[in-house]
Amino acid sequence: MTVRLLVASRNAKKLAELRRVLESEGIVGIEPVGLDEVPEFPEEPEDGATFEDNALIKARSGWRATGLACLADDSGLAVDALNGMPGVLSARWAGRHGDDAANNALLVGQLSDVPDDRRGAAFFSSCALVYSAADPAVDPETSTENPVERVAEGRWAGHVLRDPRGEGGFGYDPLFLPEGSDRSAAELTPGEKDADSHRGRALRALVPALRELAERSRTD
Ligand SMILES: O=P(O)(O)OP(=O)(O)OP(=O)(O)OC[C@H]1O[C@@H](n2cnc3c(O)ncnc32)[C@H](O)[C@@H]1O
Numbered sequence: 001m002t003v004r005l006l007v008a009s010r011n012a013k014k015l016a017e018l019r020r021v022l023e024s025e026g027i028v029g030i031e032p033v034g035l036d037e038v039p040e041f042p043e044e045p046e047d048g049a050t051f052e053d054n055a056l057i058k059a060r061s062g063w064r065a066t067g068l069a070c071l072a073d074d075s076g077l078a079v080d081a082l083n084g085m086p087g088v089l090s091a092r093w094a095g096r097h098g099d100d101a102a103n104n105a106l107l108v109g110q111l112s113d114v115p116d117d118r119r120g121a122a123f124f125s126s127c128a129l130v131y132s133a134a135d136p137a138v139d140p141e142t143s144t145e146n147p148v149e150r151v152a153e154g155r156w157a158g159h160v161l162r163d164p165r166g167e168g169g170f171g172y173d174p175l176f177l178p179e180g181s182d183r184s185a186a187e188l189t190p191g192e193k194d195a196d197s198h199r200g201r202a203l204r205a206l207v208p209a210l211r212e213l214a215e216r217s218r219t220d
């Protein structure tokens with residue numbers, strides 16, 4: 001028996017990264033499904049103060065609406081010279097959700113006078129896994145039972161470039177020079193990005209919890 005795992009992201013490129021890391025970990029007994037493969041449900045606003053809060057908001061709402069184990073990522077770029085912003089506001093920094101080009105242009109402008117030695121930044125990802133504690137799964141809509149919740153965080157340190165470089169990845173990748181790299185995050189291969197990225201690290205830290213979930217269904 002396999003466990004269907006709802007991977008709750010509306011960002012196609014992020015979703016592809018999450019699926020890629022799950023696949024490369026080769027977890028037997030987990031079948032990832034996307035939001036387009038389950039009936040539509042009202043999604044809650046990502047209004048948490050932290051990446052962890054938002055990842056839990058997304059994963060809990062997916063679990064509650066579908067009863068499926070649900071995995072969500074909340075992530076962003078924290079820039080030292082902006083006191084950690086855009087942070088949880090990364091997706092809508094220029095005012096419109098998910099407009100990568102506008103977000104990048106705004107960040108380039110904001111940092112134009114910041115010297116090279118103060119352009120430090122780090123990507124953060126919180127990945128949350130939420131699933132029914134009861135086995136077999138109870139109906140989360142009516143149950144008073146609390147689900148199992150696991151959260152892991154990953155960090156990827158680097159610097160903000162003055163001009164975008166590369167076509168790969170998404171979001172702020174063309175402006176992010178990872179520590180120890182002479183290529184921007186958008187110039188890395190998918191495998192290279194996954195190996196070092198905030199998301200790769202956070203998700204790999206959840207692998208034991210995912211294996212536990214898969215294992216549970218095998219003993220049914
Ligand atoms: O919430 P979902 O539906 O998963 O998709 P989203 O794009 O809105 O995702 P977030 O709310 O977590 O916002 C994350 C933003 O942070 C930035 N970001 C996160 N991870 C990134 C990465 O690996 N490379 C570049 N930018 C990234 C990018 O601007 C994302 O839109």
Ligand SMILES: [Mg+2]
Nearest residue numbers: 010046074091
């Ligand atoms: Mg979002």
